[in-house]
Amino acid sequence: MTRMGREDATRAALLGRRREQRLLTELVDRARQGRSGTLVLRGDAGIGKTTLLSDAIADAPDLRTIQISGAESELELAYAGVQQLCTSLLTGLDRLPQPQRDALEVALGLRSGAVPDRLLVGLAILSLLGEAGAGHATICVIDDAQWVDHASMQALAFVARRLAADPVVMIFAARPFGAEELAGLPELVVGSLADADARALLEVVLPGRIDETVRENILTEADGNPLALLELQGALAPAALAGGYGLAAAEPVATRIEQTFGRRLRELPQPARTLLLLAASEPTGEPTWLWAAAARLDVPADASVPAEKSGLVTVDSRLRFRHPLVRSAIYRSASPSERQQAHAALAEVISGPTADEHRAWHRAHATNAPDEAVATALVDAAERARRRGGAAAAAAFLAYAVEVTPDPVDRAERALAAARAKLDAADPPAATRLLAWVAAAGSELLDARADLVRAKVAFAARRGRDAPPLLLAAAERLRSFDPVLARETYLEALMAAMITGRLYAGEHTSAAAMAEAARHAPPPSDPPTSVDLFLDGLVVRLIEGHGPAASLLTRAVEKYLEDEEAGTADPRWHDITNRVMLDLFLQDTYYTLNARQTAMLRAAGELTVLSAALTTYAGACVTAGDFTAAAELLEQSDAIATAISAPPHRSIRTYLAACRGRDDEAQRLAEATIREATERGEGSEVTVVLFSLAVLHNGLAHYEDAFRASATALEFDDVGMTGHLLNEQVEAAARTGRRDIAESAAGRLIERAAASPTPTALGYAARARALLSSGPDAEGEYLTAIAELENAPLDVLTARTHLIFGEWLRRANRRADASSRLRVAYEKFVQMGADGLAERARRELHAAGEPQRKERGDISMTTLTTQESYIARLAGDGYTNSEIAAHLFLSPRTVEWHLSKIFVKLGVSSRRELRRLRGE
Secondary structure, rough: OOOOOOOHHHHOOOOHHHHHHHHHHHHHHHHOOOOOOEEEEOOOOOOHHHHHHHHHOOOOOEEEEEEOOHHHHOOOOOHHHHHHHHHOOHHHHHHOOOHHHHHHHOOOOOOOOOOOOHHHHHHHHHHHHHHHHHHEEEEEEEEHHHHHHHHHHHHHHHHHOOOOOOOOOEEEEEEEOOOOOOOOOOEEEEOOOOOOHHHHHHHHHHHOOOOHHHHHHHHHHHHHHHHHHOOOHHOOOHHHHHHHHOOOOOOOOOHHHHHHHHHHHHHHOOHHHHHHHHHHHHOOOOOHHHHHHHOOOOHHHHHHEEEHHHHOOOOOOEEEOOHHHHHHHHHHHHOOHHHHHOOOOOOOHHOOOOOOHHHHHHHHHOOOOOOOOHHHHHHHHHHHHHHOOOOHHHHHHHHHHHHHHHHHHHHHHHHHHHHHHHOOOOHHHHHHHHHHHHOOOHHHHHHHHHHHHHHHHHHHOOOOOOHHHHHHHHHHOOOOOOOOHHHHHHHHHHHHHHHHHHOOOOOOOHHHHHHHOOOOOOOOOOOOOOOOHHHHHHHHHHHOOOHHHHHHHHHHHHHHHHHHHOOOOOOHHHHHHHHHHOOOOHHHHHHHHHHHHHHHHHHHHOOHHHHHHHHHHHHHHHOOOOOOOOOOHHHHHHHHHHHHOOOOOOOHHHHHHHHOOOOHHHHHHHHHHHHHHHHHOOOOHHHHHHHHHHHHHHOOHHHHHHHHHHHHHOOOOOOOOOOHHHHHHHHHHOOOOOOHHHHHHHHHHHHHHOOOOOOOHHHHHHHHHHHOOOOHHHHHHHHHHHHHHHOOOOOHHHHHHHHHHHHHHHHHOHHHHHHHHHHHHHHHHHOOOOOOHHHHHHHHHHHHHOOOOOOOOOOOOOOOOHHHHHHHHHHHHHOHHHHHHHHHOOHHHHHHHHHHEEEEEEHOOHHHHHHHHHOO
């Protein structure tokens, strides 16, 4: 039997893959037609993904091809995949917006700088690919995506989701598990060959006569895996196959394939095997490093000839493995001493300012004994990786440093640092394993710090189940060693308990229980920091209530705002600050701070943190009645959250639907949000949903439903939400004849307003009194409530107050006055897009004697989608396509495509006309 040529083998491997070939051809044709497309091929090792990719590339010689492949040994090297991808794209680097260029250059190690935001790196790649596609339709292939490092995969998945009008197609190939960042993208499962196709392929591979029993055994064991069948030709002698002793049935296909490659490897001369081991050990494929290491090990230049003849590799400008399993077979078949020799040679020859991490990595793999010099190099490499945004890489370097550190105390310190890094890299189990090194040092301080990491691991892994008490225990253990860290940890325990809220409010896990223990925290600094003020204020708030804590928490907010203004505010406490501002009814400050925070994060390019900030700011915009802005912010937040695989937080979408009066949509979102929040252990999200339902039902006059929602929510004192829920309960209880409950809720609300006399609080208090009064007293309170609420960004509630005041006037038979108030409410609802509430106001106007008519607000933008509306707004404000692209995480070409559709929809031809349509 003669070995098939490479082309024959490729044709054979594509037997039974016509459907897959057709779909890939259609995808590539999209790029030819000027459109984008994305596809993820999923399948087992050897199933034919790489062959399909090669076939798609071969059939598209007219397209520009960018091809990278993941390698298992590079899985934790930050941006290794991006480095491969950008090799042919860097000519466009100078044309990137400066924040994108800075982020990408730092990620690639071309310059030093602050940790680059991963999504800003993704936006840079999106811009580069869009520009590449504009000049030449492009196909971008990412093979073995499950082995591409996490930082690169986040960036690439972001790009895949944001391609729209660019003539670029991205095709990923991955195992059935792994590369979770690709979830939700169009996917094609490459399954086993059908029986007839497998038999046909076997006939091509082994055309001679084979014993029927042996044939059936081979087909059963191969299980439709084409590579398993293709490799039979070189795996065993024909006589062995004919005799029936060919394949044992006990091993997985991937292992058998690797063994087949291993047998072929052993047929090669020693210099060729050494060259291949060097190539397998250094997956960047950098040829200068490979040949320099080969020379150091006295491997001749012609050693690649027999290796290429074996079919295991191809050699042109680089040495490339035929299949990723070839690389793993070569590496795993080598002895430990041979691997160490290869890594040592590579460590000695790797050079260049961007190669420090690779050099340290190889030095670590070349040693098998404690070595402080190697450990120090790994720690330095970890810091460089961390500065480039490589949390996983930093964690991996530190973990190796732990293993080769001789001194027990230094080893424990590094184990703590590695555990924290593993936690940052979303690998809590690895963090827990590293903490085992700490106990050996025999240091109480290190043990206490380890307890803190364990508590944070618990919070990351199980949210509310264990985290608050573990954080509390860590805080109490740290008291005598590090008072400042102890106070921060007490505050983290309170924050964890407030997030888990009602879901885990047991005797020892509730926020009040945490606060009781935190009473005994070490004394604050002098002068106190914002952490000190928040901790002391929240202890009082959770134990004694809103009134006694109001002045303390007001000082805490003021100090945090001072820090924020000076640029020294710790972002860890932004969530607590938001909750406290809501608790103090500082609605105006809350709105302003979140707007400023969002703008700062956007300008700084800190897109990962921006996702949560956009959602929070969207909630403030909903309250202020700017539903269009809120929807735009939520869409941007969703784009980021999807790109970084963050869990969905739909509570603000529920709130938006509720304030619009969209009953079915709000109910559907509420159900999904409560389910997801409960699974995550976030009780505070559940409270926001219940508040949203109370707003929905009060707005639609479904008062029994509103009462149930508010009563359920108020079963737990949720810092930030309780006062706003009391406002909804007063209305629902008053309207359903539950006067005692309404008066109790109103009393609590009035007490809070006295302690925090903001326009919001005073408006709430006057509104509550109006709902419980009659005659001139009620009218005076309604007028006071409206006057106060109009001084705060509370347009939805202000309009609702006009509505209930108008209804009260109509019931008093004051139709003219009622119509005046109801018309204000109706116009406000129409303007903000509160459909359900506008309909209620329209019916009330008709009942007050006005003829039925549907008034129209400015509808010049109503034919546009949310995204198109935002693009139109920015274009009308004078933003360039590149600036709009940066705002919306799109490519400039996609923005241009959207603008062309916007112009057609609105019947305009210029940006100036867009501005005119908005009445500016």
